[in-house]
Amino acid sequence: xxxxxxxxxxxxxxxxxxxxxxxxxxxxxxxxxxxxxxxxxxxxxxxxxxxxxxxxxxxxxxxxxxxxxxxxxxxxxxxxxxxxxxxxxxxxxxxxxxxxxxxxxxxxxxxxxxxxxxxxxxxxxxxxxxxxxxxxxxxxxxxxxxxxxxxxxxxxxxxxxxxxxxxxxxxxxxxxxxxxxxxxxxxxxxxxxxxxxxxxxxxxxxxxxxxxxxxxxxxxxxxxxxxxxxxxxxxxxxxxxxxxxxxxxxxxxxxxxxxxxxxxxxxxxxxxxxxxxxxxxxxxxxxxxxxxxxxxxxxxxxxxxxxxxxxxxxxxxxxxxxxxxxxxxxxxxxxxxxxxxxxxxxxxxxxxxxxxxxxxxxxxxxxxxxxxxxxxxxxxxxxxxxxxxxxxxxxxxxxx
Amino acid sequence: xxxxxxxxxxxxxxxxxxxxxxxxxxxxxxxxxxxxxxxxxxxxxxxxxxxxxxxxxxxxxxxxxxxxxxxxxxxxxxxxxxxxxxxxxxxxxxxxxxxxxxxxxxxxxxxxxxxxxxxxxxxxxxxxxxxxxxxxxxxxxxxxxxxxxxxxxxxxxxxxxxxxxxxxxxxxxxxxxxxxxxxxxxxxxxxxxxxxxxxxxxxxxxxxxxxxxxxxxxxxxxxxxxxxxxxxxxxxxxxxxxxxxxxxxxxxxxxxxxxxxxxxxxxxxxxxxxxxxxxxxxxxxxxxxxxxxxxxxxxxxxxxxxxxxxxxxxxxxxxxxxxxxxxxxxxxxxxxxxxxxxxxxxxxxxxxxxxxxxxxxxxxxxxxxxxxxxxxxxxxxxxxxxxxxxxxxxxxxxxxxxxxxxxxxxxxxxxxxxxxxxxxxxxxxxxxxxxxxxxxxxxxxxxxxxxxxxxxxxxxxxxxxxxxxxxxxxx
Numbered sequence: 001x002x003x004x005x006x007x008x009x010x011x012x013x014x015x016x017x018x019x020x021x022x023x024x025x026x027x028x029x030x031x032x033x034x035x036x037x038x039x040x041x042x043x044x045x046x047x048x049x050x051x052x053x054x055x056x057x058x059x060x061x062x063x064x065x066x067x068x069x070x071x072x073x074x075x076x077x078x079x080x081x082x083x084x085x086x087x088x089x090x091x092x093x094x095x096x097x098x099x100x101x102x103x104x105x106x107x108x109x110x111x112x113x114x115x116x117x118x119x120x121x122x123x124x125x126x127x128x129x130x131x132x133x134x135x136x137x138x139x140x141x142x143x144x145x146x147x148x149x150x151x152x153x154x155x156x157x158x159x160x161x162x163x164x165x166x167x168x169x170x171x172x173x174x175x176x177x178x179x180x181x182x183x184x185x186x187x188x189x190x191x192x193x194x195x196x197x198x199x200x201x202x203x204x205x206x207x208x209x210x211x212x213x214x215x216x217x218x219x220x221x222x223x224x225x226x227x228x229x230x231x232x233x234x235x236x237x238x239x240x241x242x243x244x245x246x247x248x249x250x251x252x253x254x255x256x257x258x259x260x261x262x263x264x265x266x267x268x269x270x271x272x273x274x275x276x277x278x279x280x281x282x283x284x285x286x287x288x289x290x291x292x293x294x295x296x297x298x299x300x301x302x303x304x305x306x307x308x309x310x311x312x313x314x315x316x317x318x319x320x321x322x323x324x325x326x327x328x329x330x331x332x333x334x335x336x337x338x339x340x341x342x343x344x345x346x347x348x349x350x351x352x353x354x355x356x357x358x359x360x361x362x363x364x365x366x367x368x369x370x371x372x373x374x375x376x377x378x379x380x381x382x383x384x385x386x387x388x389x390x391x392x393x394x395x396x397x398x399x400x
Numbered sequence: 401x402x403x404x405x406x407x408x409x410x411x412x413x414x415x416x417x418x419x420x421x422x423x424x425x426x427x428x429x430x431x432x433x434x435x436x437x438x439x440x441x442x443x444x445x446x447x448x449x450x451x452x453x454x455x456x457x458x459x460x461x462x463x464x465x466x467x468x469x470x471x472x473x474x475x476x477x478x479x480x481x482x483x484x485x486x487x488x489x490x491x492x493x494x495x496x497x498x499x500x501x502x503x504x505x506x507x508x509x510x511x512x513x514x515x516x517x518x519x520x521x522x523x524x525x526x527x528x529x530x531x532x533x534x535x536x537x538x539x540x541x542x543x544x545x546x547x548x549x550x551x552x553x554x555x556x557x558x559x560x561x562x563x564x565x566x567x568x569x570x571x572x573x574x575x576x577x578x579x580x581x582x583x584x585x586x587x588x589x590x591x592x593x594x595x596x597x598x599x600x601x602x603x604x605x606x607x608x609x610x611x612x613x614x615x616x617x618x619x620x621x622x623x624x625x626x627x628x629x630x631x632x633x634x635x636x637x638x639x640x641x642x643x644x645x646x647x648x649x650x651x652x653x654x655x656x657x658x659x660x661x662x663x664x665x666x667x668x669x670x671x672x673x674x675x676x677x678x679x680x681x682x683x684x685x686x687x688x689x690x691x692x693x694x695x696x697x698x699x700x701x702x703x704x705x706x707x708x709x710x711x712x713x714x715x716x717x718x719x720x721x722x723x724x725x726x727x728x729x730x731x732x733x734x735x736x737x738x739x740x741x742x743x744x745x746x747x748x749x750x751x752x753x754x755x756x757x758x759x760x761x762x763x764x765x766x767x768x769x770x771x772x773x774x775x776x777x778x779x780x781x782x783x784x785x786x787x788x789x790x791x792x793x794x795x796x797x798x799x800x801x802x803x804x805x806x807x808x809x810x811x812x813x814x815x816x817x818x819x820x821x822x823x824x825x826x827x828x829x830x831x832x833x834x835x836x837x838x839x840x841x842x843x844x845x846x847x848x849x850x851x852x853x854x855x856x857x858x859x860x861x862x863x864x865x866x867x868x869x870x871x872x873x874x875x
Contacts, residue, residue, distance in 0.1 A: 010680055070401055070439065071676050097402055097537040101684030102781075145688075177763055178780035179679065181689040181745050214757070222757035224678040224784075356870065357778070363868040364775040366692035382871075389873045 002049055002130035003239075005063040005137045006123065006154060009100075009147030010072045011172050012139040013065055014224065017076045018232035019139070020061045023050050024086050026236055026332045033295055033330040042329045045241035051086060052129050059086045062130065064122045066154070068111055068146045069099040092126065094119050100145025104186040105374035107149020108193075115150075120157055127162075135166030137239075138198075142190045143174035143183035152193040159197040169198045170235065173205040173350060182367050184358035189376070191351075192384035195391065203347060204231050233332065237339040238292060242325040285313050285398040286344035290323045294337050295330035313398040348395045355388050401439040402539035404670065404683070405531045406471045407559060410505075410512075410552025412577050413545040414473055414480045415655060420544070420663035421469050421489055423790075427667060430790045431675070435464045440674040444470055445492075446534055458534060470534065472497050472527050474559075476516055476551045477504040496530070499523055505550025509591040510832035512554020520555075524562060532567065540571040540683045542666060543603075547595045548579035548588030557598035564602050571683060573669075574603045575662060578734065578808060580612035587825050589815040590840070596812070597843040600850060604687050606698050607665065607799075608808060609733045614658035620730065621706050664789065665701055665733065668797040671751050672785040678756070681749060681783030689781040690745045690801045696853060699799045700738060702731040705792070719754065719794065723762035726798040727770070736804035742861050743772045744801040747781040752794025754784060771861060806854040813847055820844075 007016030027046035032039040051059035061080070065088060067073045073095050080087045094115065100107040127133055136158055140151035151169070158167050171190070174183045194201060209230050213222045217230070289311070293301055307318040331337045361367070362381055372378070408417030428441050437447040437459065445467040447459045459465055469492045475481045478500050485493065499520055505512040532538050541563055545552030563572050576599065579588040599606050672681040691697045704725040726748070729737040750759060759782055772779050789795050819825070820840060829835050 014678070069680075069682060071680060075676055098539060099402075099682040099684060101682060101688045103684075103688050145685075175760065176778065177760070177767070178778045179782055180685075181776065181779050181781045210757070210760070219757075221755045223755040227756070359870055360867060361775045366775055367688075369694055370688050370691075385871055386873060389871045393873055 001045075001132055001134050002052075002062055003134045003137050004123065004126045004130065005050075005061070005139065006066065006158075007063055007076075008066045008138065008140040008151045008154065009144055010067065011141035011144065012147050012151070013067055013072050013076045015170070015172070015228045015231055016063060016065070016139050017079055018225075018228040019235050020050065020063065020080070020086065021083070022229070022232035022236040022332070023240065024059070026240060028085075029330075029333055031330070031333065033335065034328045038329055042241050042327075048131075049134070049239075049241070058084075060089050061086060061092075062126055063088060063092060064119070064126055065093040066095075066119055066146070066150065067093075068096045068107070068150070070095045070097065089126075092122060094122055100149060102143075102180050102182060102186070103145045103370055103374065104149040104152075104182075104189045105371040105376035107145045107147075107151075108153050108189070109149075109375040111146070111150050112153030116153075116157060119154060120161065123154075123158070133162075133165055135168065135199075136162070137168050137170065139170045140190075141172040141174065142187040143172075143180045144186065147172075148186045148190040152190050152197075155194055156197045166199050167197070168200040168202055169194055170202050170204070172231075173203055173207075175206045175210070176350075176353070179206075182370070184354050184361060185367065185371070185381075187354050188358045188384045188388055189380070191391075192387040195387060202235075202341075204234070205350060234339065237294065237331050237337055238341060240294075240327075240331060241329075242292060242294075242327045283310060283399070284345050286311050286321065286342055287313060287316065287398065288321050288323075288343040290325070290341040292325045292327075292339040292341070294327045294334075296328075296335050298326040298328055298336075301326070345395050345398060348392060351388065352392055355385065355392065359385060401443060402537045402673070402683070403443050403470060403535040404540040404542055405528075405535070405538065406444070406469070406542045406544065406666075407474065407528075407556075408471065409474045409543065409545040409556035409559065410549055411475065411477065411480050411546075412549065413543075413552045413556065414475055414484065416544050416575070416577075416659045416662045417471065417473065418484050418487075418489060419656070419659040420666055421471065421492055423660065423663045423667055424469075425467070425492070427790050431787055437461060437464045441467070442536075443670065443674050446470060466491065468492060468494055469497075470531055472499070472524075472531060474499045474520075474524070474551070474555060476501040476512065476555065478502060497527060499527060505554060506828075507548075507585050507587055507591065508550045508828055508832070509554040509587075509594045510829045510835045512550040512552075512556070513558045513594070514554075514832050514834040516551070516555050517558035521562065524559065525566060528563070528566065532570075538567070538570050540573055541567070543572065543574045544662075544666075545574070546577040546579075547592040548577075548583055548585050549591060552577075553591040553595040557595045557602075560598055560602035571604045571687060572602065573683070573686075574599060574606045575666065576606055576608050577662075578608050578610040578812070580610050580615075581811075582612075587819075587828070589812060589819055590825070590829065592812055593816045593843045593847060594839065596809075596850075597846040600695060600846050604697060605691065607701050607733075608698055608805060609662055609665075609701070610735060610808070611658065613733050613735055614661055617661060617706060617731070617733075618657045661703065661733070664703055665797065668703065668749060668751060668789065668795060669799075671787065671789070672749060672783040675785050675787040677783065677785035677787075679782060679784040681747075681781070681785075685781070686747065686799070690747055690799060692744055692776070692801070693853075695850060696744065696801060698801070698805045700736050700802055700805055701733050701800075702726045702728075702798045703733070704731055704796050704798075706731070719758055720762055720765070722794070722796050723748075723766060726796050727766060732804075734805070734808055736802070736808065738800045738802040738804045739769060741771070741802050741804035741806075742858055743770055743776075743779060744803075744857065745776060745779040745781065746770075746772075746801070747783070747799040749783045749785070749797040749799070750794065751785045751796075752788030752792065753786075754794050756784065759784065773857060774860060803854045803858050806851060806858070809847060809851050809854075813844070813851065816844065 007013045027043045052062055054060050065073050073093050077088050140147035142148050209227050212230055213219045213226050219226050306322050309318055312318055312321045408414045424444055448466050448468050449459055450466045473481055481500050545556030547553050673683050704722045725731050727739055
């Protein structure tokens with residue numbers, strides 16, 4: 001059961017490296033706080049999922065690296081090769097020279113069609129190496145031009161070509177105070193397109209991860225490397241093998257198979273009369289929560305608080321909305337660790353902020369000429385705004 | 401990786417260009433210890449086996465044989481170019497990259513633009529095409545010239561139209577030296593005004609620089625160094641102001657230090673495209689992020705720090721000072737005060753051992769004092785390049801699209817109007833074939849329209865942000 005990762009742009013490639021490194025390091029950790037047999041099963045499962053085998057024994061990441069300029073890919077490849085423990089496939093990269101200029105339209109409308117065949121071929125080759133494909137994990141940022149624009153294009157293609165496989169996009173939400181001036185335009189265009197072709201969008205906000213580095217880890221001079229490593233650690237704790245229902249030694253649960261496509265009941269949303277008092281307080285309402293526990297005492301962990309109906313929207317019973325995966329094998333030397341993956345209103349505020357800023361800029365028509373130059377018209381912007389306003393409204397309504 | 405071609409036009413352009421190539425070589429020599437021809441060097445240099453006669457000598461990889469600058473040198477007088485060809489940089493240039501004449505343009509834009517333009521059009525095209533052919537992936541032309549004279553101003557801007565027609569997909573970045581108040585060329589307002597129209601219409605991005613500001617910066621550095629106030633903390637010779645070695649043996653000419661600042665500007669502008677970093681910024685991103693409307697493409701630049709600190713491990717206090725200085729009016733390369741005008745967009749390009757948290761901390765700290773246009777409140781573009789400039793541990797280049805360029809343009813218009821009203825020296829221009837009074841009036845209205853755009857933006861400064869109501873959707 002394997003996952004093919006597609007790393008796009010500078011952000012995608014820098015993070016992708018840290019993710020594979022974190023996965024590898026954890027799976028080769030000698031102390032798993034479990035039996036040797038379990039540890040070996042864990043390692044074998046992780047290996048099959050993320051790496052393929054080569055003749056000389058060095059595992060090769062099941063990944064395709066894409067960037068429109070060569071510097072980052074070259075760095076990523078050499079960092080992996082130098083570690084000596086794992087590496088990227090020699091022919092798994094697709095690279096150009098010009099970059100995308102932070103222009104979503106250039107990434108989507110120019111690079112996409114131009115390089116569609118080459119990129120999809122590379123992915124196909126990687127898929128063929130898998131005995132059985134779980135799905136795709138696409139790592140990209142929203143703010144730039146390649147990750148965002150080309151990422152949206154590739155995801156669309158994956159939807160067309162592999163409609164039966166799951167696609168999860170890891171999206172990096174940029175810092176609120178600009179990294180890129182047109183990041184809000186690029187973000188809304190990315191999100192609206194991904195909404196139509198991806199199965200799940202796993203979001204990490206740079207601001208949030210930055211705070212973790214500053215406040216929780218007390219790092220003084222925070223670099224992107226620090227941020228990417230925190231991210232990789234979080235992703236690792238979600239993606240590493242977990243027991244499926246049958247119990248030990250069966251690490252077959254598909255981490256990409258988190259069912260996010262929850263629909264409201266066909267009979268329409270219930271009237272407000274059924275609400276409990278807690279709804280009045282500004283609770284972050286969820287549609288689905290997944291808790292992943294690893295390490296000591298997982299089976300005796302008390303999870304009652306997660307089943308409180310107040311956490312969930314009124315038309316869902318907690319039993320349908322809450323899942324837990326427990327694995328005794330410890331993650332990354334932490335005696336006990338827990339991860340929470342949540343589909344809730346937590347993104348409403350950041351999304352609303354981005355849409356607001358993009359709308360404000362759109363009203364002044366600033367920078368639009370840079371997009372229309374490459375075929376993204378004002379109509380496309382309006383479509384994106386409409387779709388995202390609907391998403392915001394849908395999530396807001398969960399609270400009732 | 402992409403390549404750029406530098407086109408240096410006129411006396412000023414060539415002198416600055418010369419400093420640029422010297423610094424570029426120094427920078428790459430410091431980074432590339434093994435003398436392998438890599439992609440970073442290839443952005444500005446070709447690797448040529450000089451034993452091969454004719455065109456076939458290009459080598460794309462392996463050891464460096466002989467580096468040739470990707471440059472075209474144009475001057476209608478021979479003095480400066482000849483000096484370059486006899487100087488220490490003579491091997492970096494190919495005789496096939498030069499276009500020279502003898503008589504000069506007489507500080508007359510019309511001679512540079514109309515006479516020499518048509519005379520040398522074919523040659524110019526041919527040399528440009530050759531340079532482009534030597535490039536794997538040509539991304540940008542850098543044009544260096546002055547506005548006040550005849551060749552740089554006239555022929556330099558003639559080039560822009562040629563480049564736009566012949567290479568429409570390649571960016572045109574122009575470093576323009578604007579004349580200062582006490583310019584000794586009487587007709588510089590005419591030349592500058594006529595050149596401005598071309599810059600408005602055919603440049604992608606213009607970096608205006610004025611001699612007075614450069615001079616003030618040099619004076620300040622000298623003062624700091626000589627006052628002994630900072631003691632042994634400052635290294636006296638900084639590569640910002642002098643290319644140590646190349647000109648050491650001779651008496652430094654007055655403009656050398658000033659030219660070096662401009663050379664550093666161009667190097668720092670391209671550093672993130674050439675070298676690695678955790679947040680890269682390519683040249684096409686400059687235009688994308690800093691030019692919200694096609695006609696507003698004038699970027700005010702500032703470089704900090706201006707002198708080298710001997711202390712390699714910079715405590716964050718000093719680092720923060722670098723950021724503060726970038727916004728002070730004393731560090732801008734034209735006379736402008738961005739802090740008290742309106743920002744449309746701002747880019748911070750950092751080099752050296754600076755991390756994202758340092759960048760963010762300083763943006764948060766400085767933001768409240770700066771005014772950004774309502775639709776771009778967080779209009780920051782940032783980049784982090786790991787390779788510092790030679791002789792420094794870190795540096796910052798700030799590029800601002802800010803209404804503070806307006807005074808420069810208004811002053812230019814005033815000086816122009818004073819001359820034009822009296823029709824002083826006009827006959828020198830009108831006697832040139834192709835020149836009519838309409839050239840002047842059109843240039844004037846082009847500049848006035850630009851000033852008006854900035855005025856309208858400034859007017860919004862004090863108004864509350866008018867927000868268009870968001871789309872409302874049915875769920």
